[in-house]
Amino acid sequence: MAVGEAAEIGIVIYPEAQRAAIHGLTDLFHVANLISEEQGGRAPSKMRVSHWELSADGGSVEKVFDSHPGPSLGLVALILPPSLTNLPVGERMGAFPGWIRQQHSAGTTICSICGGAYLMAESGLLEGRSATTHWTHSDLISGKFPGIKVDVTKLIIDDGDIITAGAMMAWIDLGLKLVARFMSPSIQLATARFMLVDPAGREQTFYSTFAPKLHHGDDAILKIQHWLQARHTEKITIEMMADRAGLGERTFLRRFHKATGMNPTEYCQQLRIAKARELLEISSIKVEQIAWQIGYEDPGAFRKIFRKILGLSPGEYRRRFFVGEDAALA
Incomplete structure (x- = not known):
């Protein structure tokens, strides 16, 4: 031109x-x-x-x-x-x-x-x-x-x-x-x-939010999803999930991925990060305390996973999206 x-x-x-x-x-x-x-x-x-x-x-x-x-x-x-x-x-x-x-x-x-x-x-x-x-x-x-x-x-x-x-x-x-x-x-x-x-x-x-797939038709996996929704901050192993679903571990992992599109570890991370985002948006709780509340003993590991999923650090996310009344503490 x-x-x-x-x-x-x-x-x-x-x-x-x-x-x-x-x-x-x-x-x-x-x-x-x-x-x-x-x-x-x-x-x-x-x-x-x-x-x-x-x-x-x-x-x-x-x-x-x-x-x-x-x-x-x-x-x-x-x-x-x-x-x-x-x-x-x-x-x-x-x-x-x-x-x-x-x-x-x-x-x-x-x-x-x-x-x-x-x-x-x-x-x-x-x-x-x-x-x-x-x-x-x-x-x-x-x-x-x-x-x-x-x-x-x-x-x-x-x-x-x-x-x-x-x-x-x-x-x-x-x-x-x-x-x-x-x-x-x-x-x-x-x-x-x-x-x-x-x-x-x-x-x-x-800006995207985690919306778990729930209409996949696998009742055993749906049962685990509902259970994880209330227990994801706890230490939960693959063995515990498979046992609760009444499936062998390999069968559980295959069916879980087919139903949700991700493995159980990734799924739990998404649940935890979704809760962390909510706390970062509406509260001035320190990042370390948020990490502990959602089940991470190591705040450094929490920060690493948060950035991997969202592309921002927890502090950067709070500065962009904080809607609470108090000044945010990164």
Whole structure:
């Protein structure tokens, strides 16, 4: 792309797409353009934004908005925004999946946000790829599209020609990433400062909550899950769990993993960390005391596991999410 040439970013407006994300991205790129003009240069870089909708009969895709009307050299990126209600799958998506494949074949980077990953999956572009979506959609998208490696620990997965963003508000993170790619990192940072948002450093794990799978149909494992919910702060061994379930250890471990998607040790860690998060958010109890309350004799081990699961230390988590009345003690 020549210096000063506008990089056209397309935004898909599928039925029930989140308009706040569509217009928010349009405004973000407009701010980036203003900052680029202010920074000067003989030919400041620009972002051109276009919106694309289905035709009345759903058989084709039409451009319905263009921030810089005129001849186009094609899209450098195409964004599939999140949805507020119905996910973008099925016949109502009309010509979108095929059109998205065509854009990708022409060299366009395809990007999705939250539930927009379903539309990308419908196009077939995520088969065999790693992708992220909102953590609440993980099981749904994995079940419908088993060839996709869903990783909801990441807020953004940049695979070069494919970029997926997880949470509904991750349109901000994706927009800033595209500003850095097609304009410059300095304009990205200035845009983030103008909008009072962090340019980087967030992950979905900071915000997701542990929701154990309980509707798996294995009564013996469900019995252990209910038991662990009340006893997870105690010293409980695999042998104790298997005995209570009335199963041999190897059979218990196999069935537990099949039912919950994790081994018993990981499961207990998730239960403990969920309780620790609650205490960090609403109380000023010292981290060492929280570790002891949830069953860790070694606060250092607690800190290590907390960071492994959430990507933040307990102190960092408290500084971000504390909602109590007193000053937090890290």
